[in-house]
Amino acid sequence: MERASVLSAIEQALTEVLERPVTGLTDDIRLFEDLHLDSTSILELLMALEDAVGISVDPEDLDMEDFRSVGSLTGYVLSQQATSEV
Amino acid sequence: MNGATTLERIESFLPERSVRIDDVAESLGLRRAEVGVFRKIYGLDRLRFDPGTGLFDLVLPAARQALKALPEGRRIAYVIYAHTMQTLTPPHIDAAQVIREDLGLPDAEAFALTQQACVSSLGAIDLAGELLRAEAPEGAYALMVTGERAYSPKVQLIPNSAIMADAAAACLVTLDGPGDRVRSHVTRTLGEFAAGLDMTKEQTQGFGRVYGTVLGEVIHRAVREAGLRFDEIDLVIPHNVNLVSWRQTIKDMGADPARFFLDNVAHYSHTYASDVFVNYTTLRERERLVDGRHYVLVSVGLGATFGAMVITHRRRSA
Numbered sequence: 001m002e003r004a005s006v007l008s009a010i011e012q013a014l015t016e017v018l019e020r021p022v023t024g025l026t027d028d029i030r031l032f033e034d035l036h037l038d039s040t041s042i043l044e045l046l047m048a049l050e051d052a053v054g055i056s057v058d059p060e061d062l063d064m065e066d067f068r069s070v071g072s073l074t075g076y077v078l079s080q081q082a083t084s085e086v
Numbered sequence: 087m088n089g090a091t092t093l094e095r096i097e098s099f100l101p102e103r104s105v106r107i108d109d110v111a112e113s114l115g116l117r118r119a120e121v122g123v124f125r126k127i128y129g130l131d132r133l134r135f136d137p138g139t140g141l142f143d144l145v146l147p148a149a150r151q152a153l154k155a156l157p158e159g160r161r162i163a164y165v166i167y168a169h170t171m172q173t174l175t176p177p178h179i180d181a182a183q184v185i186r187e188d189l190g191l192p193d194a195e196a197f198a199l200t201q202q203a204c205v206s207s208l209g210a211i212d213l214a215g216e217l218l219r220a221e222a223p224e225g226a227y228a229l230m231v232t233g234e235r236a237y238s239p240k241v242q243l244i245p246n247s248a249i250m251a252d253a254a255a256a257c258l259v260t261l262d263g264p265g266d267r268v269r270s271h272v273t274r275t276l277g278e279f280a281a282g283l284d285m286t287k288e289q290t291q292g293f294g295r296v297y298g299t300v301l302g303e304v305i306h307r308a309v310r311e312a313g314l315r316f317d318e319i320d321l322v323i324p325h326n327v328n329l330v331s332w333r334q335t336i337k338d339m340g341a342d343p344a345r346f347f348l349d350n351v352a353h354y355s356h357t358y359a360s361d362v363f364v365n366y367t368t369l370r371e372r373e374r375l376v377d378g379r380h381y382v383l384v385s386v387g388l389g390a391t392f393g394a395m396v397i398t399h400r401r402r403s404a
Contacts, residue, residue, distance in 0.1 A: 013119075016117070016118070016119055017117075017119050019117075038291075040123070040246045043123045043127050044117070044119035044120055044122070044123050045119070047118075047119045047120075047122025047123050047126060047127075048118070048119040048122070050122065050126070051118075051122075057126065059126060059127045059329075059330070060333070
């Protein structure tokens with residue numbers, strides 16, 4: 001999956017979790033400070049992404065560093081996809 | 087009178103009807119992603135939930151079963167109904183009295199305990215022992231019962247924590263009997279979280295931050311007060327709140343996850359004050375409880391009270 005597709009999936013997942021339309025995301029947007037996610041809604045976002053982009057999140061192996069910004073989250077999703085394709 | 091509190095018979099009861107958490111999501115107002123978090127991260131899957139079962143239909147079977155272990159000629163001095171939600175019946179019905187009467191124990195003193203929410207059942211066992219020592223005739227028994235229904239979405243969902251389910255349990259208590267010996271009971275109450283289900287988001291997050299540390303400390307203290315080291319504990323028999331809270335607690339304790347019995351979280355979810363007894367009976371049926379070994383019963387009640395009780399199991403004929 002390409003980066004642009006992942007970004008689009010993140011927008012859709014955020015729309016579902018935040019219950020408001022989320023569009024026009026850029027890599028530098030911060031999930032906590034700018035989008036006001038918290039540790040709970042981050043998990044919901046991951047669950048929504050699991051279905052959308054075909055990754056499987058390991059709850060015992062989550063690093064909050066991956067969820068600082070849209071860019072780092074996109075990187076996380078792409079790396080999980082690479083792992084699941086191995 | 088002196089004497090150690092002993093648990094002569096523990097029984098539990100689960101309604102037959104088993105549903106998946108997805109089946110209650112709509113009534114609880116849970117979005118798909120929230121159900122995903124409860125399933126994948128919190129480790130919940132199924133629960134027993136039967137709106138057709140009345141409160142007393144739920145509570146009485148385990149109580150009747152436990153009473154069968156009462157030796158001939160002995161009497162029950164106290165019936166203590168431990169529950170989480172303060173109001174379970176209309177005001178004109180005193181549930182503890184109904185339970186006492188339905189069990190045919192007119193001479194027993196019956197009352198309820200709720201102030202420690204889901205850990206009230208451990209407190210009730212401790213209190214039963216204290217009452218038996220303080221004022222009961224020698225050889226008297228007490229019956230602690232639990233059981234309450236997730237009767238409304240408002241009491242079934244603890245946001246970001248648990249989905250409550252139906253179950254009941256009973257524990258026959260006496261002094262110096264042949265049953266499991268209670269070696270210690272420790273509680274710690276953090277009054278700043280007294281609002282319970284009505285906590286603000288900040289309070290809920292604060293509770294989450296201290297939860298694992300405080301629970302670990304309470305478990306360790308109970309083990310110390312029992313005169314034991316944690317490596318002498320065969321298993322921790324916990325409440326079924328969710329796997330995230332337990333993972334954090336186990337990590338904070340630096341303990342081996344294999345020493346915590348968490349199998350039932352996915353099967354039964356959190357059943358108010360009944361979890362540890364449901365889990366105890368599961369372990370007993372699997373012949374996993376070893377004569378002479380030590381176990382820690384643990385639960386946490388919103389409000390917020392952390393409780394742990396160390397027992398030494400003693401095998402006896404059913």
